[in-house]
Amino acid sequence: MKAGRTSRTAEAAAALRANHHQNSSNPVFSDPYAFDMTNARWRKLLSNPIFRKILNSTLLNQSLGRLAAQVVGRSRYTEDLLEQAIVKNQIQQYVLVGAGLDSFVLRLAEQYPQLKIFEVDHPDTQKIKIHKLKKLGTISSNVEFVSIDFEKEKLSDALLRSSFETTQPAFFSWLGTTHYLTPETTLATLQNITTITSPNSEIVMDYSIDYKELHGIERIGSFAIAQFTHFLKEPLMGAFESKNLHEAAENMGYIVLEDLSGTDITKRYFHKRSDHIRHTEATHLIHLQIA
Ligand SMILES: C[S@@+](CC[C@H](N)C(=O)[O-])C[C@H]1O[C@@H](n2cnc3c(N)ncnc32)[C@H](O)[C@@H]1O
Numbered sequence: 286m287k288a289g290r291t292s293r294t295a296e297a298a299a300a301l302r303a304n305h306h307q308n309s310s311n312p313v314f315s316d317p318y319a320f321d322m323t324n325a326r327w328r329k330l331l332s333n334p335i336f337r338k339i340l341n342s343t344l345l346n347q348s349l350g351r352l353a354a355q356v357v358g359r360s361r362y363t364e365d366l367l368e369q370a371i372v373k374n375q376i377q378q379y380v381l382v383g384a385g386l387d388s389f390v391l392r393l394a395e396q397y398p399q400l401k402i403f404e405v406d407h408p409d410t411q412k413i414k415i416h417k418l419k420k421l422g423t424i425s426s427n428v429e430f431v432s433i434d435f436e437k438e439k440l441s442d443a444l445l446r447s448s449f450e451t452t453q454p455a456f457f458s459w460l461g462t463t464h465y466l467t468p469e470t471t472l473a474t475l476q477n478i479t480t481i482t483s484p485n486s487e488i489v490m491d492y493s494i495d496y497k498e499l500h501g502i503e504r505i506g507s508f509a510i511a512q513f514t515h516f517l518k519e520p521l522m523g524a525f526e527s528k529n530l531h532e533a534a535e536n537m538g539y540i541v542l543e544d545l546s547g548t549d550i551t552k553r554y555f556h557k558r559s560d561h562i563r564h565t566e567a568t569h570l571i572h573l574q575i576a
Pocket of ligand 1: 292294295298299382383384385386387406407410433434435436459460461462465
């Protein structure tokens, strides 16, 4: 991330959620705050009818639509599993690691008054986010902000500064972030989570597949996104082979409950859509539980 400013990829993700909310007839994930959460440049573009038409054209839905589906698909999957964790497993702590401009705290914090919500992110992203949240609504008292730079600090040290309870199970979401960290940092963070969580805690995260394993438009798209994020000063650094990631997680004491490929996510959430958007093959979603 470029020092001193909000994550640009977080702004781009919010812009994709905003477009999906505003222009999809059957949204997979609805975020009515996303438009206001993104930056002024994106808001200007999304308000331009010609840009909107091009962005939602069949041609772009078949290419960029894969990235949009990745962004809304990961949020939908996470919130489906979070609801299940709260209702069925009585989990009462939700940690959004690399929360970005996700608006969960405005959309749903009040619906779950017993849930303690921890937003963990880089201080530069968090500063502007808190400002935006305050402008858009009231930050509910069950929300706590915890700042971290993953490359410099352990998640456990950051969380231990907060009211996070290590003796209670927690649900962690870690979306759109491991791509920008080295695989070593991602694995060290997964290991670190095991040191501060109790059994039955859950994690949902997305991870990149090495682009050399991709073919055709997926390989070209993945390369293009790598160039774009490099330009945004948030280069893609982390990719995994699923088998190796599962093995590493299991050795740390996790159970791999589910690992969804792009095709699996498309089948679950993007089946027979009129806009034909489908999930990219370049990323997977994984659901882990601490044994
Ligand atoms: C693409 S955004 C994803 C945001 C959100 N989870 C979403 O799905 O839209 C990546 C997030 O990772 C955070 N991030 C990137 N590098 C980081 C670092 N070294 N330490 C802490 N957070 C970091 C950024 O601040 C940003 O919020």
